[in-house]
Amino acid sequence: MLFLGMLKQVVNGTAQSKASSCRKLVLPLQFLGTSQHRIPADANFHSTSISEAEPPRVLITGGLGQLGVGLANLLRKRFGKDNVILSDIRKPPAHVFHSGPFVYANILDYKSLREIVVNHRISWLFHYSALLSAVGEANVSLARDVNITGLHNVLDVAAEYNVRLFVPSTIGAFGPTSPRNPAPDLCIQRPRTIYGVSKVHTELMGEYYYYRYGLDFRCLRYPGIISADSQPGGGTTDYAVQIFHAAAKNGTFECNLEAGTRLPMMYISDCLRATLEVMEAPAERLSMRTYNISAMSFTPEELAQALRKHAPDFQITYCVDPLRQAIAESWPMILDDSNARKDWGWKHDFDLPELVATMLNFHGVSTRVAQVN
Numbered sequence: 001m002l003f004l005g006m007l008k009q010v011v012n013g014t015a016q017s018k019a020s021s022c023r024k025l026v027l028p029l030q031f032l033g034t035s036q037h038r039i040p041a042d043a044n045f046h047s048t049s050i051s052e053a054e055p056p057r058v059l060i061t062g063g064l065g066q067l068g069v070g071l072a073n074l075l076r077k078r079f080g081k082d083n084v085i086l087s088d089i090r091k092p093p094a095h096v097f098h099s100g101p102f103v104y105a106n107i108l109d110y111k112s113l114r115e116i117v118v119n120h121r122i123s124w125l126f127h128y129s130a131l132l133s134a135v136g137e138a139n140v141s142l143a144r145d146v147n148i149t150g151l152h153n154v155l156d157v158a159a160e161y162n163v164r165l166f167v168p169s170t171i172g173a174f175g176p177t178s179p180r181n182p183a184p185d186l187c188i189q190r191p192r193t194i195y196g197v198s199k200v201h202t203e204l205m206g207e208y209y210y211y212r213y214g215l216d217f218r219c220l221r222y223p224g225i226i227s228a229d230s231q232p233g234g235g236t237t238d239y240a241v242q243i244f245h246a247a248a249k250n251g252t253f254e255c256n257l258e259a260g261t262r263l264p265m266m267y268i269s270d271c272l273r274a275t276l277e278v279m280e281a282p283a284e285r286l287s288m289r290t291y292n293i294s295a296m297s298f299t300p301e302e303l304a305q306a307l308r309k310h311a312p313d314f315q316i317t318y319c320v321d322p323l324r325q326a327i328a329e330s331w332p333m334i335l336d337d338s339n340a341r342k343d344w345g346w347k348h349d350f351d352l353p354e355l356v357a358t359m360l361n362f363h364g365v366s367t368r369v370a371q372v373n
């Protein structure tokens with residue numbers, strides 16, 4: 001009966017305020033159903049108290065992908081170079097290795113994750129390791145390991161050591177039965193990729209750990225992210241990055257999605273700023289653990305048209321990849337991010353024209369905006 005009563009509190013969200021003032025027990029710990037090495041009975045008791053004035057000690061997992069190095073740069077500017085540790089299982093290029101602390105961290109190795117968190121006194125963790133939508137379908141079993149088992153390790157370490165945890169979700173967490181135009185924060189989510197399934201699992205597990213253990217879990221559903229100085233890692237939205245490289249190199253691009261495929265997209269600096277802003281947001285401003293964020297939505301044809309305003313000779317052709325096309329058609333065309341805007345003041349800076357000008361400028365394309373009659 002006691003258990004049922006407490007469970008009702010958790011389900012209704014009424015245990016939340018108690019959890020924040022007294023983190024120890026939301027539910028009796030013997031009701032834990034997680035695996036053997038996870039969340040010892042003294043979960044959250046290992047942490048030393050870190051004064052609010054002290055900058056966080058940050059770990060980024062999967063930091064050598066498209067987004068991690070940019071995030072490290074942003075966080076190092078804010079919190080100091082030595083307070084931000086980049087990690088991955090890949091070997092860092094020299095310029096990354098010399099730009100600040102880097103460690104090897106395989107998220108499938110629970111013990112070594114704990115060691116890193118303890119030895120470096122980590123208080124914030126940005127968990128970026130993942131296999132993205134297209135590569136995930138090419139290797140489902142590895143995607144399951146990295147995106148689900150790896151997540152479990154990260155959640156448990158974060159809960160045990162009282163670490164504030166950010167894990168990105170994605171437009172890929174929606175599926176063909178979700179509303180597509182726009183997709184709200186809360187709706188049916190039945191994705192058909194292992195990537196999407198693992199990200200719905202992430203959202204739910206993070207929220208569960210928040211209510212169950214008081215874990216400070218924060219999550220944003222990123223659109224497709226467009227970056228100039230880093231390559232995408234094997235997703236469905238990769239074309240929107242590759243098109244700029246192609247425009248700079250030879251003025252033509254073969255697109256693997258159909259001309260009219262509309263997807264939500266965002267420039268990387270907006271994405272990383274949103275990530276920092278939601279991590280810094282006072283807890284009382286967050287009414288949810290997972291928020292949509294949005295900036296722009298376009299089709300390949302619209303992107304090509306925007307490019308042609310600067311490079312009139314640019315040409316796009318289409319050779320559709322059926323796997324990526326099917327994935328794209330199951331994703332939202334537009335995200336509704338009104339809750340992020342209302343709760344913690346999210347606002348994007350880059351729309352399509354600014355994105356195109358910035359990307360072409362980075363790639364050194366001599367651009368000229370076409371004269372409009």
Ligand SMILES: NC(=O)C1=CN([C@@H]2O[C@H](COP(=O)(O)OP(=O)(O)OC[C@H]3O[C@@H](n4cnc5c(N)ncnc54)[C@H](O)[C@@H]3O)[C@@H](O)[C@H]2O)C=CC1
Binds near residue numbers: 089132226232
């Ligand atoms: N780039 C995008 O457009 C979007 C990204 N996201 C999310 O943002 C996060 C970062 O994305 P990207 O940088 O684009 O991904 P990415 O695919 O470029 O990089 C992922 C990194 O994870 C690492 N990794 C793989 N297995 C690992 C393991 N066992 N242990 C530690 N690291 C491992 C890889 O070496 C790689 O450097 C991911 O969680 C992704 O789902 C969400 C939506 C859009």
Ligand SMILES: CC(=O)[C@H](N)C(=O)O
Binds near residue numbers: 170235
């Ligand atoms: C939108 C994403 O999550 C990623 N870029 C992908 O296309 O898989």
